[in-house]
Amino acid sequence: MSPTFASLGIRNYRIWAAGALVSNVGTWMGRVAQDWVVLTELTDHSATALGIVTGLQFAPMLFLAPWTGAVADRVPKRTLLIATQVTLALAALLGGLLVVTGTAQLWHFYGLALLTGIATAFDNPARQTFVGEMVPRTRLANAVALNSASFNLGRLLGPAVAGLTIAAFGSGPAMLANAATFAAVIGSLLLIRASELTPAPRAAGHGSARDGLRYVRRRPDLQLVMLLIFVLGTFGMNFQITIALMATQVFDKGSQEYGLLGSVMAVGSLSAALLAARRSEPRLRVLLLALVGFVGASGAAAIAPGYATFAAALAACGLTALTAMTTANAMVQMRTEPSMRGRVMALYMAIFFGGTPLGAPIIGWIGDLLGPRWTIGVGTIAVALTLLVVSFWLARHENVTVSYESQRRPHLRVTVAPTHPVPEAAR
DSSP states (O other), rough: OOOOGGGGGSSHHHHHHHHHHHHHHHHHHHHHHHHHIIIIISSSSSHHHHHHHHHHHHHHHHHHHHHHHHHHSSHHHHHHHHHHHHHHHHHHHHHHHHTTTTOOOOOOOOOOOOOOHHHHHHHHHHHHHHHHHHSSSGGGGHHHHHHHHHHHHHHHHHHHOOOOOOOOHHHHHHHHHHHHHHHHHHHHHSOOOGGGGGOOOOOOOOOHHHHHHHHTOHHHHHHHHHHHHHHHHIIIIOOHHHHOOOOOOOIIIHHHHHOOOOOOOOHHHHHHHHHHHSSSSSOOOHHHHHHHHHHHHHHHHHOSSSSSHHOOOOOOHHHHHHHHHHHHHHHHHHHHHHHHHHHHHHHHHHHTTTTTTHHHHHHHHHHHHHHHHHHHHHHHHHHHHHHHHHHHHHHHHSEEEEEEESSSSSEEEEETTTOOOOOOGGO
């Protein structure tokens, strides 16, 4: 089997991946339909309302992360995932029924976004670390990358299918279709053989939430990765808002063109995930170069003169952003003790997605005040400034020299002074 798809040779992971792919397509259908309802049916293209909905979806990850990670390390992950997936399915079903019956109001979607966020706060650390129970450590980076590929293949297909479904049948049926796809991932969890799983050992003591915070506090290498991901997630990855605003306000497009933009961006993301699946070890230089590329791509998207050039820039955004996210995810998982992985990944997901409650309303407000293009521009500036600060910090405080060499390919050289080495996880 090709090294890119090595983890699919494991039965449990293969079943899980199949169910997750179907569910991912539905999830992206639901997201597009939800945003379309909020923007065009419940408000008059209010970027602020859309920012609030997005923020409510991610706020629980920020506030519940220490406890959800502890739960993921103490409760059987398959059992926890079945419970969270059922909850998410019910939330999607209720939203679809409200739209179909014509009784939906904006506050309904605020409440459903919050419920979805709470379920996702428990689902994410369990789902991220469950991969490590299905595959050996030698294939963990590959499995993480394939998970990203599945997510982005769903992101490629989901928005396009959602756009067609909304145009043909309306937003409600698109949301109901999302609810139905949860049956695939729930079914896959029931088919997995528990005897072939390798559960992570429990941490010494009670495995409390504070243990995860103390563990990360002692690991500057993990802190560096989490800082970069926080800025990217908070200010750079609000495309759920920015694409909708650019499509409707700048380029005056309808639901099909809006859905197509999400699929175009996913082309780049899927390509990045498949490339990442071939790398056995994630590296810091790959993460930094990916973020440099993201600054250029998102800057181009912010000033794109037309729909086609904006779509091309989005593909580059997807490629660079997903490379950064996959590399960071694998770095954190592979450098963390298995017994601590649930709590550390909960913090990681909180930092990445939990920043959205801070960034999304700000981005929405900027869109209303300065225009849609600035919703992308502010992320470009934030990531660029963070890269400069991190490069300066590495050079001054960790005796690391970061240099860009112009050869046939861009290359980042990181040299570490032996008198003050950077921990192995940061390399």
